[in-house]
Amino acid sequence: MATPALVPNGQTVYRGMRNSNWAKNGIVNYKAFMLRPATDRYSAEKEISLGLTPEKAVDELKEYHGIASLSVMRIHLLPHGLSVRMNSQDAMKADIWGLPLHSEEQAQRGLAVTMATDLAGLANLILTVPPEPRR
Amino acid sequence: MPLCIESARFESTSASHRPVLSPLTALLLQELEPTSLHDGDKESVASTESIKTAQILVTEVPFNLIGRPDVSPYYGEVHLTWRLGNKQIVLMCFSSRTPLVHHHPNDPQESAIEEATGDRLSHWLRWLRA
Numbered sequence: 165m166a167t168p169a170l171v172p173n174g175q176t177v178y179r180g181m182r183n184s185n186w187a188k189n190g191i192v193n194y195k196a197f198m199l200r201p202a203t204d205r206y207s208a209e210k211e212i213s214l215g216l217t218p219e220k221a222v223d224e225l226k227e228y229h230g231i232a233s234l235s236v237m238r239i240h241l242l243p244h245g246l247s248v249r250m251n252s253q254d255a256m257k258a259d260i261w262g263l264p265l266h267s268e269e270q271a272q273r274g275l276a277v278t279m280a281t282d283l284a285g286l287a288n289l290i291l292t293v294p295p296e297p298r299r
Numbered sequence: 300m301p302l303c304i305e306s307a308r309f310e311s312t313s314a315s316h317r318p319v320l321s322p323l324t325a326l327l328l329q330e331l332e333p334t335s336l337h338d339g340d341k342e343s344v345a346s347t348e349s350i351k352t353a354q355i356l357v358t359e360v361p362f363n364l365i366g367r368p369d370v371s372p373y374y375g376e377v378h379l380t381w382r383l384g385n386k387q388i389v390l391m392c393f394s395s396r397t398p399l400v401h402h403h404p405n406d407p408q409e410s411a412i413e414e415a416t417g418d419r420l421s422h423w424l425r426w427l428r429a
Contacts, residue, residue: 183343185371193369193380194389201374243407266374268396274412277389277401281410285385 168249171258173237177214177248178221179287181230192232192287197280201266208266211259212283214248218291220256232287239286244279321362328354330370331377345372352392353377359417364424381427388423390415402426 171177179196181187186196202208215221222228236248244262251257264276320328331354333347357365368379379390387403400415402423413419
């Protein structure tokens with residue numbers, strides 16, 4: 165299968181906050197950009213999924229806790245060789261390629277946290293969803 | 300606020316030998332209780348072993364360095380994250396491997412990871428404040 169095209173540098177992409185601990189006090193953290201390990205329900209992630217619009221960033225999530233925006237150019241300028249590529253299934257989605265797969269191995273984990281921290285540093289939370297009040 | 304509470308490390312000590320913990324350490328140990336460590340997406344539950352490892356390590360850090368890290372489960376692991384400005388330290392505790400500590404300075408080329416001990420975690424927490 166051909167490698168999908170790069171998303172142009174002028175584009176903004178959006179990351180849905182699937183988990184409440186991906187952002188605290190309005191600041192996105194590295195967990196929002198770590199690839200998920202295989203679980204009982206899902207296979208291991210190989211890319212970080214993004215939307216080309218805020219709505220597409222969350223349209224497949226059962227719940228979300230905010231949306232962050234990132235500049236494609238700034239992702240490409242990070243010193244990690246990451247690329248933002250069109251999603252082959254959905255023309256309104258994109259993926260970040262080049263992140264290390266989930267691993268407990270020291271070097272691999274170190275790279276993953278470094279890259280994820282740098283991506284989080286580029287992310288601006290544009291929408292926060294307040295937690296539901298406790299009954 | 301109790302200043303002396305049970306932790307995994309000291310379960311077997313007699314009361315007179317239990318250490319006095321700072322309020323911040325005591326708070327942190329409360330956050331590291333399994334009942335406090337749950338996650339929104341329900342996929343991510345910390346294992347008993349990773350919680351015990353985290354509890355032991357935080358009791359080895361001097362009072363003046365412990366601060367208020369963000370505590371969260373991560374697919375069986377426990378992560379503690381300290382941030383100050385653009386600096387970040389992440390302590391990662393696992394079920395079946397030595398814990399790791401990652402530090403991330405302003406320059407990503409200088410970030411690194413190593414096996415975590417109480418001494419090394421304290422070293423990086425000093426670095427965070429330097």
